[in-house]
Amino acid sequence: MDKKILLSHGGGGEETQSLIKDLFFKYFENEILLKLEDAASLHVSENIAFTTDSFTVSPLFFNGGNIGKLSIAGTINDLVMMGAKPLYLTCSFMIEEGFGYGDLETIVQSMQQEMAKSGVLIVAGDTKVVPKGGVDGLFINTSGIGEIIYKGISAHNLKPNHSIIVSHEVGNHGACILALREDLQLETELKTDCASLWKPVEALIQAGIKIVALRDATRGGLSAVLNEWAQTSGVCIEVDEAKIPVAPQVRGICEMLGFEPYEFANEGTMLICVEAGEEEKTLEVLARFEETKKAALIGSVNDKYKNRVILNTPWGSSRFLEPPKGELLPRIC
């Protein structure tokens, strides 16, 4: 029979120790973690970014990723969006009794691979095993610390003439999870965009791009970020529908089911607001990376309205892009 996680693996005794040593240390090994103290002792600079996120996605495995990859990329991206170089993570597993050991190992392995891309370390962790039905398979919480190397990024700073760039096609993660959850039998392949964005953002900073604001378009998608920016800065953001990259299969699923790709979640796609004149250089830098090579300039900031986002169609009509409301999808990340 396949090896399973048992309640005893979370009991704090011998089984817990062997789970930690045989599985978690095998993949997460580093000097700080292996000291096995009650807390990690770290040296960090004055300006740090600190964040936390919990991951409850269902299903746990999907095309292009799994909950483990998501839990690393998600927290790394939260740090990166503040102009911070991600350094250290903590990680807590809440595991349902009877969860497959092999599945857990696959998840832990993809966490290691995702961390390696940005050079971050897990320096503390925790494992709980709860009785059947206590959680849906596996929940993961990660927290992260990063060193802010580019100051002043803020949703409050958007001004007329600034430009808006999206780093990738929008809606891939949301569409991919929706198709899996609803068991839609589609002939096309939908793949999550789940990715850590440190490398492209580091390159933007090194290239001297004047970044005004950065935000990964997770829950609520493109529409939520644009509306948040417009409201926080009290400006109007005007975008051209024809310039927003959307994969044909995502457009198809949206048309079929009556959704807007702009409201679907992403897990490796960000919006970048840059000063006027920086657009070309920004796109040049982003084109160097697989995860951002489809980046596009989609619009700009103006003062036609306050707190509003305008979407222009290619045939000359326009409408407000309203912030997403109501129940779209439960537990997509």
Next chain:
Amino acid sequence: MQSKVDLIEGFRNPSHIKALAAIIKQECKRKINIMEVCGGHTHTIMKFGLPQILPDLIEFIHGPGCPVCIMPKERIDHAIALASMPDTILATLGDMIRIPGSATSLQKLRADGKDIRSLYSPLDVLKIAKENPDKKVIFFAIGFETTTPMSAVLIDTVIKENIQNIFFHINHVTVPEPIDVIMSGKDVKIDAFLGPSHVSVITGYKIYEPIVQKYATPIVVAGFEPSDVMESILRIVRQFNAGEKRFVDNQYARAVSRDGNLKAQALVQKYMHKRDHFRWRGIGDIANSALKLKTQFAHIDAEVVFADLLPTQELDDHKLCICGKILSGNAKPFDCKVFGKACIPANPMGSCMVSSEGACAAYFKYGKLASKGA
């Protein structure tokens, strides 16, 4: 190499849409009030901002063709009563679960722990029933002629395989009767209709011939993409320009014939027949405008089997709601005092705000920028 028509972008080509707008502007000589019967068309018109590129002479009046919007509160209370029974799973389509009845909604009931499923395909009911042999699975069937055949296929399977734990609450409605009622009313301002193409894929376009004759009003069966709607409007303009002859025009010739899908029609007729009358939210009682299971299938008819549990009290919308006027073309959503204030999609007071396809909901989501009443 096989050539593929892009079924989305192919009908959203900006140069086609702009060209159609220019021709309509050139040829349209008179004021034409067009009712798009179906909420899907309302959605297309608002989402793609078509009124902004059409001449002021063309005005849209938003019809009653949204199966969720027209569901009267008492029938939502039926769904709530059925879902509240022990050992029961209630399954339905679309945003039906959001709609408030007299006291609660299916969505709130689900949060209270009742088993309520929102499906994309009626046939998913089979899987749910197989996985839950100890439970009653009730399919709350909604929709116009387009979705009725899917319910009929499900009924057919249940009867043929003698599945014991699936029951049906049928709320299927039909398009021609409400059009007749609207046209026979007082102060009707409708000059032409857009007919929903997906309905006619099943029924054929002949269902509109009696109405065109009776009211001398053109009906164009139109697809749902922006180019389809624009071309259909041009066809209406040209029918008026060509003289007095009025006829049903078929813009969606790529899938609609005069007679429609005879096999689907036969399957529906095998299991269902017309109700004497059905109350439409916002409009009222309409004779012969809905279907129910035939009496020989009473053993799977939730309205018969669970009759004792179902409330019979008829419930009207709030008196401030002007959906009735909006549906007859005598008011726009912006004319309503409660629009966007007390009546919002999350808490609708009237039928037009209920589903995303309702006129008020479409104005709420897409219409705030264009002050010109869509």
